[in-house]
Amino acid sequence: MEKIPIIRPTLPPVDKLMPKLQDAFTSGQITNARFVREFEEKAKEYLGVSNAIAISSCTNGLILVEKCLGLKGEVIVPSFTFCATAHSLVWNQIKPVFVDSERASCQIDPSRAELAITDNTSAILAVHIFGTPCDIESLQTIADRHGLKLIFDSAHGFGAVRRGRPLGGFGDAEVFSLSPTKLLVAGEGGLVATNDDELARKIRIGRDYGNPGDYNCEFIGLNARMSELHAILALETIDELDRNISRRNEIAAFYREKIDNIEGLSYQKVDSDDTSSYKDFSILVGDGFRLSRDSLASKLLNMGIETRPYFYPPVHKQNAYAYLDPGSFYLPEAEYLSERSLSIPLYSHMSDGEAERVILALEINSLG
Ligand SMILES: *Cc1c(COP(=O)(O)O)cnc(C)c1O
Numbered sequence: 001m002e003k004i005p006i007i008r009p010t011l012p013p014v015d016k017l018m019p020k021l022q023d024a025f026t027s028g029q030i031t032n033a034r035f036v037r038e039f040e041e042k043a044k045e046y047l048g049v050s051n052a053i054a055i056s057s058c059t060n061g062l063i064l065v066e067k068c069l070g071l072k073g074e075v076i077v078p079s080f081t082f083c084a085t086a087h088s089l090v091w092n093q094i095k096p097v098f099v100d101s102e103r104a105s106c107q108i109d110p111s112r113a114e115l116a117i118t119d120n121t122s123a124i125l126a127v128h129i130f131g132t133p134c135d136i137e138s139l140q141t142i143a144d145r146h147g148l149k150l151i152f153d154s155a156h157g158f159g160a161v162r163r164g165r166p167l168g169g170f171g172d173a174e175v176f177s178l179s180p181t182k183l184l185v186a187g188e189g190g191l192v193a194t195n196d197d198e199l200a201r202k203i204r205i206g207r208d209y210g211n212p213g214d215y216n217c218e219f220i221g222l223n224a225r226m227s228e229l230h231a232i233l234a235l236e237t238i239d240e241l242d243r244n245i246s247r248r249n250e251i252a253a254f255y256r257e258k259i260d261n262i263e264g265l266s267y268q269k270v271d272s273d274d275t276s277s278y279k280d281f282s283i284l285v286g287d288g289f290r291l292s293r294d295s296l297a298s299k300l301l302n303m304g305i306e307t308r309p310y311f312y313p314p315v316h317k318q319n320a321y322a323y324l325d326p327g328s329f330y331l332p333e334a335e336y337l338s339e340r341s342l343s344i345p346l347y348s349h350m351s352d353g354e355a356e357r358v359i360l361a362l363e364i365n366s367l368g
Contacts, residue, residue, distance in 0.1 A: 004357060006306045007280075009180040010244055010348040012236040020232045032208075035231040040191075042238055046159075047168030049193045051200035054231060055207055058155045058177030058190035060224035062088035065173045065192055066123070067219070068202035069149050073120035078108040079314040080334040081127045085153045086315045089125065096324070097121070098316040100331045104269040106130065106282070106341070109333070110138035114146075123149035128157035128167060130310075130343075131183070131277030132270050136162055136170050143171070151175070156279035158184045158191075159245045163273045168193035178234055183248075183277055183348065184241055186234035189226050244348035248278035251346060251355050255281055258359045262366045264289025280310055280343040289366065293342050296365055300344075303361045307342050314338040 024030055036054050044052040055061040066075070066088060075089050079098040086096040099112040106129045113124055124143055126134050136152075143150040150171035154160075157167040158176045168174050173196065176182075178189030192203050202219075205212050210221030226234075259265050266284045270276045285293040297307050314337075315321060316329045344358055 001304050001357075003304045003306060004345045004354050005347070006308050006343060006345050007181050008347045008349070009185050010237070010240065011185065012233075012240070016236055017232050020235070021229070024228045024232065029228060031227045032225040033228055035228045035235060036226050039226075039231040039234050039238070042235065043191055043193070046238065046241075047166050047193050049169045050195045051193065051197065052168075053192045053200060053203045053207065054226035054234075055175075055190035055192060055203075056224045056226055057179070057188055058153070058175050059084040059088055060207075060222055061175040061190035061192045061203075062125075062151075062153060063091050064203050064206040064222065064224060065151055065175060065194075065199070066092045066094065066125075068199055068206055069123070069151070069172060071122045071149060073122050074118060075123045075125050076113050076116050076121060077125045078127055078129075078334065079316040079329065079331050080106060080311055080337045081129065081153065081315060082155065082311060083315055083318060083320070084155075085125060085127055086321070094122070095120075096315075096321075098329050098331060098334070101129075101334045101337055103284075103333050103336060105132070105134070106268045106337055107132070107134035108139070110135050110142055113139065114142045117142075117146050117148070121146070121148060123151060125151050125153060126171075127153040127155070128160060130268055130282055131156040131160050131279035132268055133157070133160055133162035133167060133274050133276070140171065154193075156182065157277055158182070159241050160277040161275040163271075169195055172196060173199060178230070182279060183237075183244055184234065185237045186226065186230040189230045189234060240348075245275070245277055247348050247350075248346060249275070251350055252276070252278045252281050254355055255344070255346075255359065259283060259362070262289075262362055264366070265362065278346060281346040282310060282341045282343045283362075284337070284340045285342060286340065290368060291365060293340050297342055299365050300361055303364075305345060305358055305361050307344050309338075310341060310343045312338045312341075
């Protein structure tokens with residue numbers, strides 16, 4: 001039987017890209033030109049924000065946002081996330097202060113975030129885990145109360161909706177990823193969305209070395225431009241996004257209904273007013289299940305079903321962060337999530353038959 005991968009990018013037929021690629025090649029403009037502008041316009045409309053700035057990656061977008069907001073000292077961040085969330089801070093000489101997550105939502109716990117604030121805190125960097133909006137309003141209230149910036153690593157979240165509003169316009173800025181494991185695919189790429197025009201101006205300069213146009217650099221920037229080739233692919237995949245999100249939600253609804261009947265397994269809670277992009281569908285393997293998370297993963301693999309323990313290890317326990325004295329962080333929920341969560345296959349062109357095979361395999365492994 002054919003293997004079911006954890007994720008597979010949903011790509012347009014290459015023929016669809018040819019006319020625009022031909023234009024780019026004919027004009028000789030192959031980076032940060034007409035198609036990048038066109039993509040930025042389209043993304044801006046989609047997200048309903050005043051600025052959308054295409055970047056070479058989400059990681060670089062985060063680095064630039066933090067730099068251009070002038071963040072320093074400490075920034076509060078979850079540990080149950082992808083490593084790049086925290087890496088972006090360290091590239092800016094900022095200390096990541098890891099706080100715990102909530103078990104049901106898998107999201108940063110706002111009350112824990114507030115407790116971690118000190119005189120050195122300059123911002124909260126939250127994440128919309130698995131493409132599900134986090135508790136934005138509580139975080140904004142806390143940020144306002146303490147005079148902090150609030151930014152979102154929205155790598156997973158393009159197309160997700162919080163109480164009727166698309167992600168992208170919340171906090172000081174949101175940063176999306178367009179890499180192949182995400183829904184909106186440019187090959188590699190990122191996008192900064194913000195309603196702060198001055199921040200947007202700086203990011204545009206910052207992605208171009210810090211050069212405002214006269215080579216008299218305003219600050220130390222990066223080369224974080226998006227190429228035209230990447231923008232051409234993004235322009236195609238953004239048109240398919242809504243269809244892909246609804247297909248993922250259809251499969252997720254099927255998964256939820258079936259998993260409700262399997263003892264010991266649970267899944268991320270999504271507020272009933274929200275729409276998740278379902279970048280990932282992650283299950284939690286609890287004590288009531290007869291196998292550990294890792295044994296379940298290897299049984300599934302033997303049945304041709306690929307899974308990933310997103311996110312393991314938690315960031316504060318990774319070798320790169322040993323210098324922060326990981327023992328000083330008390331993060332029981334993040335550690336629980338990290339040890340128990342397992343992302344199961346979900347991609348936009350997954351067939352009903354494939355989703356049924358995933359469920360059947362979970363059901364078989366739940367029986368003695
Ligand atoms: C993928 C991912 C990133 C990094 O995105 P790139 O575009 O690869 O730089 C950052 N944060 C989270 C939560 C991610 O999943």
